[in-house]
Every structure is written in structure tokens, then in C-alpha cells.
Amino acid sequence: MRFPVFSWRQKLMITSLLCLVLPTVLTLVLTGLYTKNELKNKAVAKSEQSLEVAELYESNLMKDMINAFNSIQYDSEMITDLRVAWTKYKKDNTGTVDFFSFKQIAEKLERITFFGGQTYVTILLPNGLYFTNYSTYKNDLASMYEEPWLKKLSKEPTNTTSWLGTQRNYVKADAEKTPNLVTIVRTFQLYNHSPNAYIIMSKPEMQFSQIFSKYAADQVMMLLDEDGKIISHTNADQIGLTFKESSTGNVVMWNGLEYLSVSHPLPFAGWSMRSLTPYHSVTSKIGNVFNYVFILQIVFFMIFAIVLLYFLNQWTKPIMRVARTASKVEKGFLEERSNVQGRDEIGHLGSAFDKMLDRFEEMIRQIEWEQNRKRMAELELLQAQINPHFLFNTLNSIRMRAILKGEHEIGGIIGSLSTLLRMTINRNNEFVPLHEEVGTVEHYMQLMNFRHHEGVTLTVNLASDSLLESIPRFTLQPLIENAYIHGLKQKQGEISISAWKNAFFLLIEIKDTGVGISEEKLKEIKSGTPMSGIGLKNVSERLQIIYGEMFAMELDSTPGSGLSILLKIPLNAREGNGDAPSHSGG
Incomplete structure (x- = not known):
């Protein structure tokens, strides 16, 4: 079966009619649903307000009886x-x-x-x-x-x-x-x-029910015990009966009629207040609302039809001109222009379409130029690259040749440099065992002593159970560099590394025999002032990001007696162990 092909004018007219009819129908349906829910919500809110006052009154009666008990018993x-x-x-x-x-x-x-x-x-x-x-x-x-x-x-x-x-x-x-x-x-x-x-203690039931009669005649209130038995009711015949209901949301069936039900518990003995509003008295108001809505819809329908006819007349010719231009451009005539002008949306559309065509060729040329530049940049980048492994293998070859010629010191220095280079280019693991990190530091100290011709001694004292504990790569090297350059001032002295474990932390201590830090500066650092040393700051911030608040860095120093840095790294923190205490426990 073939469907008729409509022109855009016919489609626009059909769409316009649908836009007139469908919103009207949908609005009436949605308004009916909304109005029904809104009236229902207002009735529930009114019942809630009534129950709040009645609940306060009933609670005061019960509290009064409890207070009387206490005044006698005590x-x-x-x-x-x-x-x-x-x-x-x-x-x-x-x-x-x-x-x-x-x-x-x-x-x-x-x-x-x-x-x-x-x-x-x-x-x-x-x-x-x-x-x-x-x-x-x-x-x-x-x-x-x-x-x-x-x-x-x-x-x-x-x-x-x-x-x-x-x-x-x-x-x-x-x-x-x-x-x-x-x-x-x-x-x-x-x-x-x-x-x-x-x-x-006994109070007349009328004292409990008298508050119920002060509200709307169509609103039924009652006081129920924990089993649903009616304790107080405006209708004395209902007292002693059990309140049984079949409910759907706030709407309940009771005695064959539908009610909007609201319940409030009382703070005594599981008793509760119940308010019932006849459902038909709420929904009966919808008819009047529908009449007003229907009249409004007719008025809006007429206004919308007039406005729509006006805009159809304004849009028809310019849109057809833009459509013809687009058809020619599709066939390859990029020089074609619609020349549609105006301050309305169609005028902006025609002008934008023409400007788009003007920039189309420019964009093609721009893309070709950028692609050529990109290929040239990629070639230059490939030409500028040097394989780090080539450098590493070349240093090893130089080291072996120096050793064969008897230059063992030079060979050792080149070996240390090769090890540091290998640690730098190896990025497979962010974490390394402690003993491997200390080995890297030892190679670094050999290079620094060779460069500055100073006999700085590195002492390592690692507990056996701490050797295989993992720490982030290049954690100790910045601290050793800080001690060598700023603490010892690149002169003779001693730097020591100690490590041990307790129940929750891996503790690493780095000491030097350098100039130390003044007491005022140390107090500023401990009070939260940002650290001036780049090495200390970077290590602290990096470990803080990895381990969170469980990590701590403690500094202890006196002028002329060197600096002691204690790192408290929580054990198993990367595996999500939440049992470690705060760092204040030491």
C-alpha cells in the first residue's frame, strides 16, 4: 500500500491542525487528572490540619491523666x-x-x-x-x-x-x-x-469526641486503639466496633463507601487518630472546574489559530527560497545563495545559511592546511624521539668497557647512573618494595658524592619485616636530596635511613647531621604553614593523596643538630583496610 506524498505546505497545515486539536484534548485529560489529584491533596491537607489540632487535644487529655497518676503515686x-x-x-x-x-x-x-x-x-x-x-x-x-x-x-x-x-x-x-x-x-x-x-482514671468518652464535632459535617473522626477498635466517635453506635478497611493509597472502603483516609499515631499505648472524608464530596467539584477549563481552551484555540495563520503566511515564501537554494547546493553548486533577508527567525536562517555556504570553501581549505601541518608535526616528532632504552644499553656498554680497562670507580658510577635511568624509564609499577627504593637511594648517593667530591655517609638500618613492604616509587630520593643539599649544604656529614613496623604503620625515619631547622620555622610547619622545601612538599602532598588522612609526616629538629623526618605509612591502606587508627597513635 502506497501512502500519498504530501508537500511541505500540506504537512505544515496537517501539523498545525494536530497542534491545535491534540493540545486541547491532552490539556483536558491532564487537567482532569491534575485537578482530581489537587483536590484530593487539598482534602488530605485539610484532614491533616484537623487531625493535628484534634491530636493535640487528645494528647493533652491523656497527658493530664498520666500526670494525675504521678501526682497520686509519687x-x-x-x-x-x-x-x-x-x-x-x-x-x-x-x-x-x-x-x-x-x-x-x-x-x-x-x-x-x-x-x-x-x-x-x-x-x-x-x-x-x-x-x-x-x-x-x-x-x-x-x-x-x-x-x-x-x-x-x-x-x-x-x-x-x-x-x-x-x-x-x-x-x-x-x-x-x-x-x-x-x-x-x-x-x-x-x-x-x-x-x-x-x-x-476514667474520663467521659464525650470529652474525647467533642473535638470531632467542631469540624466539617462530612468529615468523620475517630479514636482507635492499637487493634483498630473504636474508642471514641461522634456516633456513639460506632464505639466498640473494629475499624476495618480496604485501602488503595489514601482512598479506603469503609461501610461500603469510599473515603479519603488520614491517620496520626498518638504517643500513648499505640492509639491513633483517624480522619475520613467522603471521596464523592471531593470529586464532585471536578465538574465545575472542567467547565471553566473548557471555556478557556476554546479561547486559547481561537487565539492560537489566528497567530498560526499569520506566521504561516510570513514563513512560506522565505522557507521555499531557502529550500531551493539547499537543493542546488546539494547538487554541487556551492556558489548559490538564498539572499533571504529580515529580522525574524526566517531572515536569520537565510542569512546564516548564506554565511555557512561562504565559509564552507574556506573551511575545506583550512582543513587541508591543518592536515598538512599535522603530518609535518608528526614527522618532526618522530624524528626528535630518542629511545630511552638505547641510552640505557649504551651506558651499560660504556660501563663494561670502563671496567675491562680497570676503571672500576668510573664503572660503578656509570652503573649507578644506569640504575637510576632504568628506574626512571620503568613506569610499569607505581609501588616498589622498600629495599628496592633504598637501593635506588644508595645509587643516587654514589652519584652525588662523585659530583661534589664530598664524603657524605649513608647509613641504612631496615628491619627484616619491612624490606618487602611496598611504598610509592621515588618517595625517599627527594628527602635524601633535601638532606644532602639543604641540610648538609653539600658538605661532609651523615644521612641515615631506618625502617620498622608496628601493628598498623610502616615507619621510615630519615636523619641528617646538617644545620637543622629553627624552632620558630618548625612550629610554623607543624601548625599547617606550607613547607618551603620542594622535596618535602611534593612527598607530603603525594603520600597524602595516596593514603589520605591516615598518612602523617613528622619533623623534629634543632639548629645545628640536623633534621629528623618520620613517615607513617598505613599498612594495607591501598587494599582498603579501614581498621588502621589515626596517625596520632604513633
């Missing part, structure tokens, strides 16, 4: 009064107690103030003695001792706090007005090893 006078009452109650063995004799206990309970209003406080002592801050008329609190939760708590350690959640109101005088209570119980002991006593 009040020494209260505990003393309770002990006296309990002792007298057991001693009388009558099953009753003269509450007027212990009215100070009741008065203290009544003086406790609570956030949020009414709070029922009950203190249950062993063997049936109890105190409250409410009237016990027609209340048989002895039945509390038979409650399953109390029997369970009797086996728990002292100071155990149990969050019972919601239960029926046990204060009969208020049961009709506030049928449900939110209760917390804590165990304590009057004496060591005595049976558990109990402090019971």
Missing part, C-alpha cells in the same frame, strides 16, 4: 495516708472504714484538677478498701475486684499502666448522662512485696 503524704488507712482496715477486720478519719485522702483527690472537665479517680487497695473523688452512693465498687482486666493486672509488675479503652460507666449517678468512659489503670504497691494496689 505524693509521699498520700502514700502515707493510704498505708495508715489500709493498716487500720486490716487491723479492725470489720470490712468498713471510718472515711471521716481519712477525709484528707478524699480532699486530695477532689483537689486534683483535670484538663477537659470531669474525671473519675478510684484507688483500689488490697482486701477491698477503696477511695474515690466521686460519690459512691448506690455504687458497689467491690465488684471491680472481680473484673477480668483487674485480675490480669494483679499478676503484672508494679507501675504497669494499662489502657483499657472504652467501657460502660460504673458511676451509676452519671451513667445515663455519660454512658461510656475511657479508662486507664496503673498498678502500685503500698509496701515492697505487698499485693498490687490500683489507681483507676
Whole structure:
């Protein structure tokens, strides 16, 4: 099947129509998705704000009950009064107690103030003695001792706090007005090893749910325990039920309806706050938004069509002229020009196209000239190269001929020079064994003594276990050169190299018997002032880059007594051993 061939004008018109229609459709679709997500996010943010206030209120209620526990349990006078009452109650063995004799206990309970209003406080002592801050008329609190939760708590350690959640109101005088209570119980002991006593705090459930009614009518709030059981709800019929949901992101199914769900944990007993916003109330607002968007799209469509027709008229002729010029250039007519002028984009395009053609021939000539220069430079470079191995082999030949003629000293000097040359041209290994690096230094000292006719003595003392330890090439030679030239001033003296190991470091010490460094200069170097000696600076910076902060260079000197340089190189640092300590450990 052959497809029709369209001219660029037809393609431009088709593209223009697509550019008008497709953005409109895509914008409507994307706007719908964005609007839906935006409304959803705003609803979630609103629920988050509501929950933050409600969470603060609920947390204050719980903290208030905890503080009441502490004010009773850790009040020494209260505990003393309770002990006296309990002792007298057991001693009388009558099953009753003269509450007027212990009215100070009741008065203290009544003086406790609570956030949020009414709070029922009950203190249950062993063997049936109890105190409250409410009237016990027609209340048989002895039945509390038979409650399953109390029997369970009797086996728990002292100071155990149990969050019972919601239960029926046990204060009969208020049961009709506030049928449900939110209760917390804590165990304590009057004496060591005595049976558990109990402090019971109960607040009407309405104190917890009253904050929920202050928000939007379509927003459902509830207080849940760690198992998802509803503790407090604006609808009393929901209290005691288990909140079960099937969720997809923030959208949950509950009681057959979709809700936007937001949850906040509370800092007590695994309880949490939950806010539910009907999902249909959020999505119902999208229709109005779509109407506004559709009208805006029609307006933009008309404006864009007018602008597009104008630019099509402006672009057609100049683009055709540039296209004809490009076609002729393709056939080899490099002298052809479009001569399109103007201040708009098409004018710049035509002018740039003509300038490109003007420079095309110039670039060809430039490339040919550069290629010729490049070939000449490569030839000159090949002619200027000297093979270092040729020099090395030539020096060895001269050395052997000097030895054969009896010039053993000259032969030794040439051998040392050959060894240094071989170490210089051999770049296969960045790291060499310590003994090989010291051997290079010994050859260097022979050459320096030969050059300056001075008897500088090199003493080497390497521990046997340090000989095969690897260090970077040319680590010691700059330090020996520094000692020879700046320390000994190229005069007689002694330079020593010592090396040994400890658990974490390879330690290399270079000493000389030269002029040393003044105390002020040494303090400046130790305080971080950049080193003036090029050898010292280069070695320090190079080893710092290789080994990082584990490497250290320590200098010790006094004027006239020479300089001591101690290198602390971490063992196995290049293998990534992270167990080495800092260099301060020595």
C-alpha cells in the first residue's frame, strides 16, 4: 500500500491542525487528572490540619491523666495516708472504714484538677478498701475486684499502666448522662512485696469526641486503639466496633463507601487518630472546574489559530527560497545563495545559511592546511624521539668497557647512573618494595658524592619485616636530596635511613647531621604553614593523596643538630583496610 506524498505546505497545515486539536484534548485529560489529584491533596491537607489540632487535644487529655497518676503515686503524704488507712482496715477486720478519719485522702483527690472537665479517680487497695473523688452512693465498687482486666493486672509488675479503652460507666449517678468512659489503670504497691494496689482514671468518652464535632459535617473522626477498635466517635453506635478497611493509597472502603483516609499515631499505648472524608464530596467539584477549563481552551484555540495563520503566511515564501537554494547546493553548486533577508527567525536562517555556504570553501581549505601541518608535526616528532632504552644499553656498554680497562670507580658510577635511568624509564609499577627504593637511594648517593667530591655517609638500618613492604616509587630520593643539599649544604656529614613496623604503620625515619631547622620555622610547619622545601612538599602532598588522612609526616629538629623526618605509612591502606587508627597513635 502506497501512502500519498504530501508537500511541505500540506504537512505544515496537517501539523498545525494536530497542534491545535491534540493540545486541547491532552490539556483536558491532564487537567482532569491534575485537578482530581489537587483536590484530593487539598482534602488530605485539610484532614491533616484537623487531625493535628484534634491530636493535640487528645494528647493533652491523656497527658493530664498520666500526670494525675504521678501526682497520686509519687505524693509521699498520700502514700502515707493510704498505708495508715489500709493498716487500720486490716487491723479492725470489720470490712468498713471510718472515711471521716481519712477525709484528707478524699480532699486530695477532689483537689486534683483535670484538663477537659470531669474525671473519675478510684484507688483500689488490697482486701477491698477503696477511695474515690466521686460519690459512691448506690455504687458497689467491690465488684471491680472481680473484673477480668483487674485480675490480669494483679499478676503484672508494679507501675504497669494499662489502657483499657472504652467501657460502660460504673458511676451509676452519671451513667445515663455519660454512658461510656475511657479508662486507664496503673498498678502500685503500698509496701515492697505487698499485693498490687490500683489507681483507676476514667474520663467521659464525650470529652474525647467533642473535638470531632467542631469540624466539617462530612468529615468523620475517630479514636482507635492499637487493634483498630473504636474508642471514641461522634456516633456513639460506632464505639466498640473494629475499624476495618480496604485501602488503595489514601482512598479506603469503609461501610461500603469510599473515603479519603488520614491517620496520626498518638504517643500513648499505640492509639491513633483517624480522619475520613467522603471521596464523592471531593470529586464532585471536578465538574465545575472542567467547565471553566473548557471555556478557556476554546479561547486559547481561537487565539492560537489566528497567530498560526499569520506566521504561516510570513514563513512560506522565505522557507521555499531557502529550500531551493539547499537543493542546488546539494547538487554541487556551492556558489548559490538564498539572499533571504529580515529580522525574524526566517531572515536569520537565510542569512546564516548564506554565511555557512561562504565559509564552507574556506573551511575545506583550512582543513587541508591543518592536515598538512599535522603530518609535518608528526614527522618532526618522530624524528626528535630518542629511545630511552638505547641510552640505557649504551651506558651499560660504556660501563663494561670502563671496567675491562680497570676503571672500576668510573664503572660503578656509570652503573649507578644506569640504575637510576632504568628506574626512571620503568613506569610499569607505581609501588616498589622498600629495599628496592633504598637501593635506588644508595645509587643516587654514589652519584652525588662523585659530583661534589664530598664524603657524605649513608647509613641504612631496615628491619627484616619491612624490606618487602611496598611504598610509592621515588618517595625517599627527594628527602635524601633535601638532606644532602639543604641540610648538609653539600658538605661532609651523615644521612641515615631506618625502617620498622608496628601493628598498623610502616615507619621510615630519615636523619641528617646538617644545620637543622629553627624552632620558630618548625612550629610554623607543624601548625599547617606550607613547607618551603620542594622535596618535602611534593612527598607530603603525594603520600597524602595516596593514603589520605591516615598518612602523617613528622619533623623534629634543632639548629645545628640536623633534621629528623618520620613517615607513617598505613599498612594495607591501598587494599582498603579501614581498621588502621589515626596517625596520632604513633
